Amino acid sequence: GQNIDQPTEMTATEGAIVQINCTYQTSGFNGLFWYQQHAGEAPTFLSYNVLDGLEEKGRFSSFLSRSKGYSYLLLKELQMKDSASYLCARGGYNKLIFGAGTRLAVHP
Amino acid sequence: EAQVTQNPRYLITVTGKKLTVTCSQNMNHEYMSWYRQDPGLGLRQIYYSMNVEVTDKGDVPEGYKVSRKEKRNFPLILESPSPNQTSLYFCASSISMADTQYFGPGTRLTVL
Numbered sequence: 001g002q003n004i005d006q007p008t009e010m011t012a013t014e015g016a017i018v019q020i021n022c023t024y025q026t027s028g029f030n031g032l033f034w035y036q037q038h039a040g041e042a043p044t045f046l047s048y049n050v051l052d053g054l055e056e057k058g059r060f061s062s063f064l065s066r067s068k069g070y071s072y073l074l075l076k077e078l079q080m081k082d083s084a085s086y087l088c089a090r091g092g093y094n095k096l097i098f099g100a101g102t103r104l105a106v107h108p
Numbered sequence: 109e110a111q112v113t114q115n116p117r118y119l120i121t122v123t124g125k126k127l128t129v130t131c132s133q134n135m136n137h138e139y140m141s142w143y144r145q146d147p148g149l150g151l152r153q154i155y156y157s158m159n160v161e162v163t164d165k166g167d168v169p170e171g172y173k174v175s176r177k178e179k180r181n182f183p184l185i186l187e188s189p190s191p192n193q194t195s196l197y198f199c200a201s202s203i204s205m206a207d208t209q210y211f212g213p214g215t216r217l218t219v220l
Contacts, residue, residue, distance in 0.1 A: 040214075042212060042214055043151070045208040089151075094164065094205050095167075095205060097167075098150045100148060101150050
């Protein structure tokens with residue numbers, strides 16, 4: 001939605017690394033969020049980037065390039081419980097604009 | 109426990125019957141927001157509020173109303189629901205727009 005693009009679906013193997021990309025419209029940019037949403041549940045916050053570079057938080061890392069309008073979420077040592085949708089959201093004027101989400105399936 | 113609550117969690121209603129979905133947060137957050145989530149479209153913002161008595165339209169406000177008379181509550185009102193408002197609704201709150209948003213558990217609404 002609204003000029004935020006991320007892949008619809010991805011699959012990965014338990015223990016592996018997966019990178020979920022997100023591109024967004026750069027005008028009015030005010031931070032980039034990643035949320036995790038398990039089926040039937042509310043989104044929960046994963047990360048926030050406002051400056052270029054990599055933010056690492058345990059098994060999850062998020063990268064931002066403001067000039068390219070590009071972010072990615074990196075998940076390491078995948079576990080079955082990481083099967084969920086991952087939502088990229090761009091901060092704009094007084095609101096967040098969400099992408100449609102990437103559904104990640106982790107298999108044994 | 110810091111949380112956002114929504115009621116009801118599930119609702120089946122008929123076209124034209126006014127309904128209200130309540131949202132309450134206990135974190136003293138100034139910013140509150142309502143979203144709807146539909147398959148393939150992601151979360152779309154309906155309305156948001158920067159503070160008490162300050163509300164503004166999001167991306168899909170048609171058919172909805174909100175009010176913010178108290179800091180903790182932000183009800184969503186559907187005056188005359190229609191089937192295209194069948195969706196999963198989330199309320200969220202945060203210190204400000206630029207901060208982490210905390211989501212309520214969601215309300216699944218079906219309009220027949």
